[in-house]
Amino acid sequence: MEKPIELGYNISLIDLFDLGMNQRTGSYVFHEEELTIIETSASPSLPHLLNGLEEMKIALKKIKYIIVTHIHLDHAGGVGLLLQKCPNAKVVVHQKGYRHLSNPSRLIEGAKAVYGEKFDELFDPILPIPEENLIIKEDGDTLELSEGRTLTFMDTPGHAKHHFSIFDSKSNGVFTGDTVGVYYPQLLLDGVELYLPSTSPNQFSPEAMLQSAKRIEDYGVDRIYFGHYGMSENPDEVFDQLRHWLPKFVEAGKTVIETNPELSFQEKSQLISEKLFDLVSRFLDTKNVSRDAVVYEILNLDLSVCAMGITDYLSKQTLNK
The missing domain is CATH 1.10.10 (Arc Repressor Mutant, subunit A)
Incomplete structure (x- = not known):
């Protein structure tokens, strides 16, 4: 089991070993008064998330918010299962993803159509989230985690219409999900920085993706926190490679x-x-x-x-x- 990575600014990264691969998908943990997690991956990754939280001596009852940047299963598929173990948590989601977390039947149907008999191994279970446990965040909405740390949500379509990115005031960074692409930190050992666009079906729009990236870039951030995988402190290179x-x-x-x-x-x-x-x-x-x-x-x-x-x-x- 890999230990959580400390990123500074009271943020930790837990490797979720999505699809059995390390440095593929991660959860970010805010060690603040309102203890918060961003991303869960799919349900089979939950043991890795729980192990990481245990390693950091975080009691599940202390988790206040679980945020998903969008509802694709490699980001949010495990959120229902995690919520069962977090009695005081609320799930924060884009307004266009809300109904699919409340009733994930279409998510399940779509995944089974694509993955067939591999569905159970890769994603099962995908559990519904009670509406009273869901919080919608729209463009410009905020969430205060502690004095001096506020998250600001921005609507960032391109990868998906149900996607928001999250600006963190304390680290001057943005949690971008898949909006500005995928980071391959494995290549750092070869001295290579590689960021590639994530053009998954079925709501990909290159025009919207570039507009969303420009919006994030205009924040003048110091850090990009990727869903896949890890943090970059070279945002100019991220945006240049996307373009x-x-x-x-x-x-x-x-x-x-x-x-x-x-x-x-x-x-x-x-x-x-x-x-x-x-x-x-x-x-x-x-x-x-x-x-x-x-x-x-x-x-x-x-x-x-x-x-x-x-x-x-x-x-x-x-x-x-």
Whole structure:
């Protein structure tokens, strides 16, 4: 079991070993008067979260808020199960995610359609949250955790319409979920900083993503706290890489679809995934990163999901013409 990482400013990071991978998804813990957690991952990650809290000697009855940046299962799938163990906690969610946490039947149905027989292993259980335990935060709303620490919520679509990001006044940082992408800290050992856009289906919008990123950038933050995975103190590089990679991802999708219009959704997505993998791996080759590096396992997964989101987005663009 890995110990929680202390990030300063009374914030800790717990590795949740999402999908059995380390440095994949994390929970952030605020050690404040109103003890608060951001993100839970899916239910199978809950033992890692509980172990991390126990390591820090945090009693579950002291947890006041559990915040999810959006309702995708790798961020919020375990929140219902966690809530059962936290008798005094409320769950904070975007207004567009509220009803899906109250009644997760559509989340479950969608996940089963994608993951089939693997659903139980990856996500089960996904439990409903009583409405009296849910708090909606809209754009500009705040949450005071202690004197001197206020969280400010901002509506940041692009990855998903039910996504907010959270500005932390004390550390001058933003918890961005998936809005400004995914961070691969495994590559720091190779001297490489890599941030890639997260273009998951089915609400991906590159235009909205760039607008949301600009809004976060305009805060002049010192830190970005990613859902996947960890913290960066180089926000300028984060935003520069998003603006670099996002058009390349979309262009790769356009090339595949324009060349192969007769293919099925799955076939288009597979070709786009291969094209994205080639783009990223060629970049890593220039940085002398081995093709056997552990990061490639995560990249394969991420880029296949990104490809599905790009296929979905471009298909909708075609229908709307």
